[in-house]
Amino acid sequence: MLFDESQLMTVKGMQTPFYYYDMNLLEATLKAASEASQKRDFHVHYAVKANFNDRVLQKIQSHGFGADCVSGNEILKSLEQGFPANKITFAGVGKSDKEIQIALEHDIFTFNVESVQELEVINELAALQGKVGNVALRINPNIDAKTHKYITTGLDENKFGIPAKDLSRAIKVLETAENLNFVGLHFHIGSQITDLNVFKNLCLKVNQWKNWFEEKGLSIKVLNVGGGLGVDYNFPDENPIVDFERYFEIFDQFLERRENQEVHFELGRALVAQSGNLVSKTLYTKSGAQKNFLILDVGMTELLRPALYQAYHKIEKLEKNPVESERIKYDIVGPICESSDAFGRNVELPEVKRGDLLVIRSAGAYGEVMASTYNLREEIRYVYSDEI
Numbered sequence: 001m002l003f004d005e006s007q008l009m010t011v012k013g014m015q016t017p018f019y020y021y022d023m024n025l026l027e028a029t030l031k032a033a034s035e036a037s038q039k040r041d042f043h044v045h046y047a048v049k050a051n052f053n054d055r056v057l058q059k060i061q062s063h064g065f066g067a068d069c070v071s072g073n074e075i076l077k078s079l080e081q082g083f084p085a086n087k088i089t090f091a092g093v094g095k096s097d098k099e100i101q102i103a104l105e106h107d108i109f110t111f112n113v114e115s116v117q118e119l120e121v122i123n124e125l126a127a128l129q130g131k132v133g134n135v136a137l138r139i140n141p142n143i144d145a146k147t148h149k150y151i152t153t154g155l156d157e158n159k160f161g162i163p164a165k166d167l168s169r170a171i172k173v174l175e176t177a178e179n180l181n182f183v184g185l186h187f188h189i190g191s192q193i194t195d196l197n198v199f200k201n202l203c204l205k206v207n208q209w210k211n212w213f214e215e216k217g218l219s220i221k222v223l224n225v226g227g228g229l230g231v232d233y234n235f236p237d238e239n240p241i242v243d244f245e246r247y248f249e250i251f252d253q254f255l256e257r258r259e260n261q262e263v264h265f266e267l268g269r270a271l272v273a274q275s276g277n278l279v280s281k282t283l284y285t286k287s288g289a290q291k292n293f294l295i296l297d298v299g300m301t302e303l304l305r306p307a308l309y310q311a312y313h314k315i316e317k318l319e320k321n322p323v324e325s326e327r328i329k330y331d332i333v334g335p336i337c338e339s340s341d342a343f344g345r346n347v348e349l350p351e352v353k354r355g356d357l358l359v360i361r362s363a364g365a366y367g368e369v370m371a372s373t374y375n376l377r378e379e380i381r382y383v384y385s386d387e388i
């Protein structure tokens with residue numbers, strides 16, 4: 001059970017919907033990740049876009065993780081929450097001049113550069129500031145992450161990374177650019193990757209590219225293999241913490257690194273997903289011609305993942321029924337005027353009545369951060385486990 005008796009009393013009096021962050025689970029997850037990475041001398045940057053709730057960021061920062069940002073504002077936010085600039089990476093296919101200037105001003109760890117044109121722009125803007133920008137080249141390794149097509153990023157057809165055919169040109173630019181400091185290579189092939197073989201394949205590709213660059217006389221200090229490690233959305237109680245040991249061990253085993261080469265990771269989802277839950281109230285129950293609907297007070301405006309990429313979240317009733325009843329199949333939907341505003345079809349639950357609380361599990365990553373005010377919805381609320 002997510003809440004004990006006294007917490008449940010508090011929760012029943014709270015205005016719904018709201019995100020509930022389990023700070024103990026977050027702590028335990030971060031501890032496991034930092035232990036497994038540190039003993040291999042790996043560097044982990046937390047992908048801020050997964051969840052930038054203040055206290056979540058503070059906790060992550062307090063464990064010594066760096067930050068992986070995809071916008072100028074994420075960089076500023078990370079600095080504000082105490083992440084040191086020299087642990088901040090900056091990725092994204094569309095970095096604006098203003099965002100690049102912010103990153104240069106703060107001397108971040110690296111730009112993960114996604115095109116030859118971007119290299120030229122960073123060089124120009126750095127020259128104007130009298131700075132030298134640290135750059136890693138994001139390479140698109142053409143690996144199938146075997147995940148949903150909307151969260152695959154490392155295939156030739158995706159917009160991310162420098163296409164292989166442009167890499168020689170990128171090296172030419174690096175050779176003459178006075179305000180760029182080449183530090184290494186960056187890869188990120190997708191998200192919610194649960195087949196760990198995919199990461200082994202990534203290692204083999206990284207080794208190949210590393211050799212290719214070294215043969216061309218470039219010295220590589222940083223190998224950044226990105227993030228993408230998946231979590232168990234089906235069984236959040238059985239697997240609340242990802243097996244970080246197994247994950248990092250793959251890279252330890254298959255990545256060829258020289259003594260002076262650093263290995264960097266950018267984990268988002270795996271660090272925060274299971275620590276977030278979305279609590280909601282049943283507004284109406286309705287039996288259609290073929291379906292039983294539960295209409296919640298939470299919608300795609302608070303949790304977009306199901307509507308955006310057909311993501312599955314486990315949904316549970318918070319309280320037991322006084323008398324055990326048979327389980328009923330429900331389509332669980334939100335109040336937003338879109339047919340894609342649904343959280344689950346044919347979900348089996350004990351009978352649910354108007355007013356019953358439901359909880360949508362594993363919502364800590366790409367949840368609160370994607371909330372919108374479409375339909376002029378109220379701003380999303382959240383509460384931390386140590387507050388109730």
Ligand SMILES: *Cc1c(COP(=O)(O)O)cnc(C)c1O
Binds near residue numbers: 049091190228
């Ligand atoms: C989103 C993103 C990540 C984190 O992905 P997860 O699947 O949440 O681990 C890492 N690196 C880059 C460049 C990203 O865009």
